[in-house]
Amino acid sequence: MDCIFCKIAQKQIKANIVFENERVLAFNDLFPQAPTHILLIPKQHYSTLNDVPATEGAVLGELMTTAAQLATELGLAESGYRVVMNCNADGGQSVYHIHLHLLAGRRLTWPPG
Structure with a gap:
């Protein structure tokens, strides 16, 4: 499989990792759409x-709770943030490894695009 996110998870490609446990990895987007x-x-x-x-649905909950934890740790929770998961081409998915965007x-604005 030639998945860039799998390669990042396996440390074959460098990323600026901000969180990691045995199931979830979080890193800064190379093309940020927010600060x-x-x-x-x-x-x-x-x-x-x-x-x-x-x-395997628990992994989805862990992605969300990890996003909330990171937002709190980064001082973003009170002012607000957005979490987005795109699905397939019309939904805006460009990398076919599920991923959650934490934007803050x-x-x-709404609608997003």
Whole structure:
């Protein structure tokens, strides 16, 4: 498999890692869309949200709670932040390894795009 996020999780490609445990890795986005733009990925590969079996759904909760934990640690929780997960081409997914975007540091507008 030629997945860039798997390679980052396996430390074959360098990334500015801000959090890691046995299941989740978080790192700064190379092309930030906000002053804070962190990507959170499960270390296990799932191409899209549609590919996560119900039996593995806990990883989705861990991505969300880790995003909230990082927002709190970075002093962003009170002013606000956004978490986004894109699914497939029309949803804006460009890397086919599920990932959560944590965006903060400026007023975010709606609709997103």
